[in-house]
Amino acid sequence: MNSLQFCTDTLTAFGAIIVPIGCANESETLELLNYNQNVFGSSLLAHRHEPPPELYLATWTEYVRATASIGAVAALKPHLVQLQFPILAGISETAEYRAATRKGHSTAAMETAVGLTLLEPERLQLALHHTFAGAIPVLIAGNRADFVSLVRALTKRNEPAAIPDSMGACIVGGYSNWHRVRQYQQQWLEANAGGDWDAEFQQLIKRPELYQDRFILLSRGAYSNVAATEFGLEDEAWLELSGKIRSEHESTHYITRRWFGSMRNNILDEIVADYHGIVAAVGCYRSDWFLRFVGLEAFPAYRAGGRLENYRGDPPLSNGAFIVLQKLVKAAAENLERFDRMYRQSASTSESEIAILIALTTLRLEELASTSGVDLIETAVSSALVATKK
Numbered sequence: 001m002n003s004l005q006f007c008t009d010t011l012t013a014f015g016a017i018i019v020p021i022g023c024a025n026e027s028e029t030l031e032l033l034n035y036n037q038n039v040f041g042s043s044l045l046a047h048r049h050e051p052p053p054e055l056y057l058a059t060w061t062e063y064v065r066a067t068a069s070i071g072a073v074a075a076l077k078p079h080l081v082q083l084q085f086p087i088l089a090g091i092s093e094t095a096e097y098r099a100a101t102r103k104g105h106s107t108a109a110m111e112t113a114v115g116l117t118l119l120e121p122e123r124l125q126l127a128l129h130h131t132f133a134g135a136i137p138v139l140i141a142g143n144r145a146d147f148v149s150l151v152r153a154l155t156k157r158n159e160p161a162a163i164p165d166s167m168g169a170c171i172v173g174g175y176s177n178w179h180r181v182r183q184y185q186q187q188w189l190e191a192n193a194g195g196d197w198d199a200e201f202q203q204l205i206k207r208p209e210l211y212q213d214r215f216i217l218l219s220r221g222a223y224s225n226v227a228a229t230e231f232g233l234e235d236e237a238w239l240e241l242s243g244k245i246r247s248e249h250e251s252t253h254y255i256t257r258r259w260f261g262s263m264r265n266n267i268l269d270e271i272v273a274d275y276h277g278i279v280a281a282v283g284c285y286r287s288d289w290f291l292r293f294v295g296l297e298a299f300p301a302y303r304a305g306g307r308l309e310n311y312r313g314d315p316p317l318s319n320g321a322f323i324v325l326q327k328l329v330k331a332a333a334e335n336l337e338r339f340d341r342m343y344r345q346s347a348s349t350s351e352s353e354i355a356i357l358i359a360l361t362t363l364r365l366e367e368l369a370s371t372s373g374v375d376l377i378e379t380a381v382s383s384a385l386v387a388t389k390k
Contacts, residue, residue: 079179092157104178147219249277335373
């Protein structure tokens with residue numbers, strides 16, 4: 001549907017305020033219409049069944065093989081340069097760090113290159129995880145502190161940035177892997193003896209697929225920092241389920257990035273990813289679990305520290321718009337559960353799961369949350385099933 005008027009009417013029904021043009025306070029409706037834009041594209045869908053392999057997989061397959069004999073830290077540290085530096089305020093602006101991470105210089109003689117400290121390096125695991133859109137490397141930290149250290153090293157330039165307690169996973173994208181650059185350089189020089197490598201390097205940097213990687217970082221803790229007791233589960237059982245939810249959640253982000261060209265820090269993306277994570281873990285969708293994950297278990301009260309505040313947007317939604325967003329998220333989650341209960345009456349197949357994923361990426365949050373939400377999801381899934389059989 002995606003009708004602007006439909007979405008505007010839905011926002012008004014959920015309490016969004018429209019103020020006259022020219023007033024100091026921006027319209028909450030306009031804020032949310034902008035925030036809820038669905039940017040998922042369909043142009044890549046034609047390749048969803050046989051997506052071209054990511055070029056970095058060959059190199060990461062080497063890392064995985066090495067891990068089996070020497071462990072993940074020893075396999076990765078020589079090649080992921082950030083693992084050769086500690087977490088230290090201001091380190092990203094030092095000449096040594098910049099030379100190593102931006103120019104690929106060796107860290108052998110660098111004073112600050114003392115290495116990243118992990119509490120349980122022996123528990124760090126590396127594997128290739130297979131998804132509907134192909135394989136992606138997954139790095140699993142041994143404990144929460146090590147996960148935070150890895151996130152800081154690999155996404156925050158080794159700076160001691162604050163990492164939300166509710167964050168238990170992330171996808172590292174556009175990672176410049178100097179090991180792959182050196183591999184390319186060696187192959188090019190062998191094929192072009194006496195050639196101008198500096199000129200070739202300028203051409204190389206125009207092709208990021210030849211040197212940039214994408215991989216997933218996972219923690220082993222409770223999903224969204226929610227305790228097992230909140231769901232009446234034993235700790236070990238909840239940690240196992242958390243791992244399944246987290247892995248499938250991040251895999252879903254990877255799939256939407258490859259199939260639809262988008263992976264955002266937006267609550268629609270989180271709804272889609274958590275839907276598939278929860279279903280993968282327990283076989284059906286639980287809106288009460290999702291609402292607790294995002295801090296809305298006591299709606300209309302919002303629990304500070306819930307994941308929803310991590311997806312407030314940039315610039316962040318105003319307080320009024322954020323309250324309306326909470327209402328939309330609760331209604332959308334409940335509509336998803338109603339749909340899922342009906343849909344699970346028939347046998348679930350990989351084709352049906354793909355159809356649901358495609359369908360959810362065609363809808364806006366206003367549509368998911370509306371009184372017509374269940375019907376809109378059903379219609380979108382039916383259309384997706386037809387499309388996937390063509």
